[in-house]
Amino acid sequence: MNQRKVSIKEIAELSGVSVATVSRVINNNGRFSEETRKKVLQVIKDTHYETNNIAKSLRMKKSNTIGILVPDISNSFFANVVQEIESILFKKGYSTIICNTDRNEEKEEAYLRMLEGKMIDGLIVISGVKEFGSTAINKKTPLICIDRKPKDTKSTILIESDHYQGGFLATEELISKGCHNIAIIIHRDFLSSSKERLLGYQNALKKYQIPFKEENVIHVTVEEKMSRTEAAKAALLQKISEGYQFDGVFALNDRLAIGAIHAILDLGKKVPEDIKVVGFDNDPISKYCYPCLTTIRQDNMLIAEQACENLLALIDGTRKDMKKHQVIPVTLVSRAST
Amino acid sequence: MNQRKVSIKEIAELSGVSVATVSRVINNNGRFSEETRKKVLQVIKDTHYETNNIAKSLRMKKSNTIGILVPDISNSFFANVVQEIESILFKKGYSTIICNTDRNEEKEEAYLRMLEGKMIDGLIVISGVKEFGSTAINKKTPLICIDRKPKDTKSTILIESDHYQGGFLATEELISKGCHNIAIIIHRDFLSSSKERLLGYQNALKKYQIPFKEENVIHVTVEEKMSRTEAAKAALLQKISEGYQFDGVFALNDRLAIGAIHAILDLGKKVPEDIKVVGFDNDPISKYCYPCLTTIRQDNMLIAEQACENLLALIDGTRKDMKKHQVIPVTLVSRAST
DNA sequence: AGGTGTAGAGTAAACGTTTACTCAGATAAG
């Protein structure tokens, strides 16, 4: 059954019409008789013809393909959003090329070029490297950014969670549970999301008249071949060994939070009795770790929906009135760690 | 700077040569003088020309693209393998289209058609629906299966973990820690991997002269909108309420294992003191749950490498001697739950 | 001088579609 690939031309010959007519039947546009329609469709069925989208794309200058750049597909937040986006776009007849950039600038550039060469109709970029966008910006491919905006354009649309609110809610939760001296663990401090979360933290403190202390800010850097969890644990232990005291921790993501918990447990203290912990992301592990982690849930579904909706609108050229910056609310998920 | 897309033709005009020559320079094949080379390259640089891969693919009947079908990208095992594959292929100059099938047969078919239309050079399929392959098989696209083989062909290459060994190791671990009555929790019993793991379990029992009892096999079915963890927990609780007794659990994946642990803890028993638990997959959660989960680690990296290597060999047509069935060893990761 | 080889580069076809034109014949209107 190893049939050779069959083209529209052969369909035309077999059904005794011209290629143009076949094309018209396939796309159901233009004029043809009912009789011809049936005949062509029958031949198509018999030959297992599949339209060659490469040729179609070339001719139409449209590939029905969306590219999506993601820093790390094994990160649960990204994986979720991407999966959702893929699913939505699929329903709209688009296929998605998922590119995993590893937060590597070269790889990002290479992918961008590759996607451009594939005539993608649109591009969704999630976060990634420090200075995204050198290449992508000048192109006129419709572009939506999630979580992180390219450096120097005001023109692209940015969709992100309300990181400020997240930081605020997390901190407020700790305060309401009696914490007065709250550490904040930060990983990638150059990300605008991190900055916003920090700001939320600071403003929550202010609201409850707790002074902000620089010593409460713990920056962790993750070495090669080390997990965020391990790095956070090490950083916190180090700080504690220097005499640092605290009664609550707000970690900027769940992996860091788990690291903090491990450090605390290692020292024989209890969570939440002695020290309370809040994370960010609602990573599946937050539900299964011990103790279960209070965290901030990002609305992945809504982020994905907004991204797709906006992108498709850009592609169609309809709806010029889109907001350049769309902020998606977050919610607190209260669990055992507070 | 919103420059229009520039084609080889314009490069030709600008540098005063023919398109053929430009093509030859770009691909560095055929003959041209050093002088022409420089001129053309300069124009290319000036105009920011990018080659149109759609056109190239059409002409060459080769897209340098690999399709990959994955049932659920948010599953950590799949995500890991896919990420690794993507990374390897990228280095080899291929781009990867990742298709998330949601274990949905229609979606799988649709994607297969889409990929075919994109003239992919090869296809990697990970597990998925019950009866994979109706469409894909007849095509002559090079195909590698991971974890699950299409129904009726002997021809495709299958790469999978040594599920039998995994089942054996897991069970042996429990026995060596003193378990005599070991429950096994199975989710998708029709998967060959599940069957193999079960077989490993049975043979480990046999080796230690422990009789296999049908009542120890717990099948869980996961309803819509319910996690595997919840389903496993419910199933186990149900069974226990019927008077079921046991001192060890081997769950066919980590999510199920966590469900079992939750059920056990809920009943006031202790893990591992009263009942020991082993999972499968070495999902990140196994490291962070409470207590940490002993599990079977699949060698994602090696699986990915084998898959890519074999696929590329198929594409090149080199190396005809590949084994049709390649089994990757697994290892036991011993943690607190045993 | 005549012949041969070769370096450099152009011409045009082909890949599989879509679609603007065109056209013949049929039907309707005057």
Next chain:
DNA sequence: CTTATCTGAGTAAACGTTTACTCTACACCT
């Protein structure tokens, strides 16, 4: 009966590449 309208369908160009053929001019032999 002439003219206008419409229906069904074919012709050929175009999308941006690659490459098998050609062709010219020049160098190198006899």
